[in-house]
Amino acid sequence: MDFSWSAEARQRHRAARDLGRRISADIDxxxxxxxxxxxxxxxxxxxxxxxxxxxxxxxxQGLSLxxxxxxxxxLARGCDDGGLLLGAHAHMFGCLPxxxxxxxxxxxxxxxxxLASGDDICALAMSEAGAGSDAFSLSTAATQDGDHYVIxxxxxxxxNGPRADWILVFARTxxxxxxxxxSAFMVPGDAQGLVRHPDVPRLGLRTCDVGxxxxxxxxxxxxxxxxxxGAGAQLFLTAMEWERIGIMTAALGSMDRLxxxxxxxxxxxxxxxxxxxxxxxxxxxxxxxxRDLEASRLLLYQxxxxxxxxxxxxxxAALSKLTSSEAHFTAALTALRSFGAAGLVEGSGVExxxxxxxxxxxxxxxxDIQRSLVARMMGA
Amino acid sequence: xxxxxxxxxxxxxxxxxxxxxxELDPDEDLFEEGILDSMSFMRLLEFFEVRFDVRVPMAxxxxxxxxxxxxxxxxLRSQGATV
Numbered sequence: 001m002d003f004s005w006s007a008e009a010r011q012r013h014r015a016a017r018d019l020g021r022r023i024s025a026d027i028d029x030x031x032x033x034x035x036x037x038x039x040x041x042x043x044x045x046x047x048x049x050x051x052x053x054x055x056x057x058x059x060x061q062g063l064s065l066x067x068x069x070x071x072x073x074x075l076a077r078g079c080d081d082g083g084l085l086l087g088a089h090a091h092m093f094g095c096l097p098x099x100x101x102x103x104x105x106x107x108x109x110x111x112x113x114x115l116a117s118g119d120d121i122c123a124l125a126m127s128e129a130g131a132g133s134d135a136f137s138l139s140t141a142a143t144q145d146g147d148h149y150v151i152x153x154x155x156x157x158x159x160n161g162p163r164a165d166w167i168l169v170f171a172r173t174x175x176x177x178x179x180x181x182x183s184a185f186m187v188p189g190d191a192q193g194l195v196r197h198p199d200v201p202r203l204g205l206r207t208c209d210v211g212x213x214x215x216x217x218x219x220x221x222x223x224x225x226x227x228x229x230g231a232g233a234q235l236f237l238t239a240m241e242w243e244r245i246g247i248m249t250a251a252l253g254s255m256d257r258l259x260x261x262x263x264x265x266x267x268x269x270x271x272x273x274x275x276x277x278x279x280x281x282x283x284x285x286x287x288x289x290x291r292d293l294e295a296s297r298l299l300l301y302q303x304x305x306x307x308x309x310x311x312x313x314x315x316x317a318a319l320s321k322l323t324s325s326e327a328h329f330t331a332a333l334t335a336l337r338s339f340g341a342a343g344l345v346e347g348s349g350v351e352x353x354x355x356x357x358x359x360x361x362x363x364x365x366x367x368d369i370q371r372s373l374v375a376r377m378m379g380a
Numbered sequence: 381x382x383x384x385x386x387x388x389x390x391x392x393x394x395x396x397x398x399x400x401x402x403e404l405d406p407d408e409d410l411f412e413e414g415i416l417d418s419m420s421f422m423r424l425l426e427f428f429e430v431r432f433d434v435r436v437p438m439a440x441x442x443x444x445x446x447x448x449x450x451x452x453x454x455x456l457r458s459q460g461a462t463v
Contacts, residue, residue: 136418177411179421180443233418234441310435312426376419377426379396 003301009067013074019047020078020253027081027207028347034199034206036163040084045118049075050092054100059113064308065242069249069300076253080349082356083207085250086363090159091115093246094364095122095168098184098235102227111166111186123164124239125155125213135240135365136178136233140215142171142185147222149173149185151215159363162196162209165189169215170232182232185220193218204355205363241313243364244321245303251328251360252300255293258331258353262286262338276338285334292327299323315377322370325360332357385432385461386453392427393449396420406449421446428452432461 005013023040030037044050052068054060063071076085096115099122103111114120131137140153151171161167167187174181187194195214202210227235263286266276276282303316332354336343343350361367383391390404397420398404410416416424424446425436434456445455 177414177417179411179416179418180447228442231442234443237418237422310437312422312429312436314422314426373419377423379423 001302001305003298003305005070009070012067012071016047016049016071016075017078019043019049020075020080022078024079024081024084028349028352030081030207031083031352032346034201036087036207036209037081037084040081041088041118041121044075044084044088048116050088050118051096051112051116052092054096054112054116058108059116064304065245066301066304066308069246069304072246072249073252073297076250077256079253080257080352081207082250082254082353082359083205085253086205086210086247086359087121087160087208089243089247089250090124091118091122094124094159094239094243095166097242098124098168098239099186099226101238102184102231102235107186107223107226115166120165121160121163122166122168123158123160123213124243125158125161125167125169126236126239127155127157129154129156135236136182138170138172138178138182140169140171142173142183142220144173144222145219148219149183149222149225151185151187151218151220154212154214156212157200157210157363158213159208159210161213162199162211163189164196167194167213168226169213170236171215173229173232179233180230182236183229184226184232184235186224186226187215187218187220191218191220202359204352204357204359237314240365241307241317244317244370245300245307245313247364248296248300248321248324248328248360251324251357252293252297254353254357255289255296255328255331258335258350259286259289259293261349262289262335266338282338285337289331289334292323292330296320296324296327315374318365318370318373318377321364322367322374325357326367328357328360329354383463385456385463386449388431388463389428389449389452392431393424396423404449406453409447410449411443411447424452428456428461432456432463434459434461 023043048061051060052063056062115122142149142151169185169187170182172181173183193216197212199209200211266282299320303313303320306313335350339350397415446452
């Protein structure tokens with residue numbers, strides 16, 4: 001594999017980085033107020049950054065996943081709004097792959113163009129309060145009633161849930177093994193019986209709306225089922241493989257920014273005292289940060305390359321997610337140690353990076369879930 | 381004698397998911413029998429890719445192509461799987 005980029009790819013990367021800087025200039029105020037920016041979302045949509053790998057004929061950019069992650073790494077390098085990136089990535093990497101894999105041509109023509117442009121926002125509703133580490137242990141059920149399904153249940157931690165135009169929900173449609181008894185449905189955000197609960201106040205990534213979604217007898221036409229009845233598990237596995245790869249581009253961009261800022265900071269003159277870089281303990285931490293960034297980058301590129309090449313990437317995606325999220329958290333701590341007390345101050349960017357990075361250890365499968373997945377895939 | 385694709389898959393499932401014990405009917409539903417779950421299924425797909433030099437992209441995966449050994453063999457053969 002060759003991870004050198006074409007001139008065109010580098011141009012896309014730079015353009016996304018520059019856009020990211022522009023749309024996140026007001027992040028400190030919005031983070032304090034926990035406000036999502038629809039203007040920033042629209043700017044991502046207009047730049048084609050919400051449908052990179054969607055085919056051209058469906059309104060996307062027609063890029064491979066490998067080219068997509070490079071663009072989004074650039075976006076994240078410039079964009080300091082981790083919440084916005086979480087929402088964008090849950091929408092694009094979590095929702096669009098299962099739709100592309102499972103929808104009929106008519107369904108694709110109906111849903112994908114507005115999702116690829118960002119005109120419609122999508123949320124993936126899978127997690128349930130009682131499921132624990134087994135994502136497939138669902139109690140939400142969809143029962144067929146004539147030419148409709150009736151969905152009953154509640155999902156938690158639904159990224160984009162409070163404002164989504166469409167919710168891609170997974171529900172049981174039969175008894176027996178979850179591998180053959182789950183199905184996926186596209187539910188409009190204004191469906192009768194659907195309750196989108198408010199954003200849950202939380203530690204980090206506060207500029208993204210995340211909350212529970214309840215389905216109280218929501219009627220969905222059979223024609224809005226995604227894929228065959230019973231195909232939900234495979235579609236969810238598709239979603240997780242792509243999401244775990246794509247979502248960590250935000251960690252790469254943030255780590256790169258933290259490293260640059262930290263190096264700049266430790267080189268600063270300090271009056272009569274030697275700059276911080278004269279202390280080996282400080283510079284060794286930055287060398288470790290660079291090592292972790294490069295390792296995370298290569299694992300992520302390798303996973304994206306495998307998907308692009310049509311190979312299995314479940315282990316690669318889990319290793320990438322585990323490595324990048326843990327490295328991001330360590331990088332934020334390293335930056336805080338480099339900046340000292342100044343990094344604790346609101347508006348410094350460092351304390352927000354640490355809060356945001358902490359969330360990365362949890363979402364899209366915790367670090368321990370990723371470890372368990374890798375271990376089981378090795379037969380251990 | 382050369383092992384067949386069916387033999388290789390049966391041996392892998394027996395060894396890796398059934399502790400080398402019991403018997404496998406190539407027509408039994410591996411999900412309904414509780415032999416495969418989401419993790420072991422992903423592992424089986426990875427094994428197919430490496431052992432038989434085929435691609436099994438997500439878009440091609442439906443459970444009714446892989447829920448029995450017979451069906452998995454048929455699908456892998458259609459994808460040009462070689463022993």
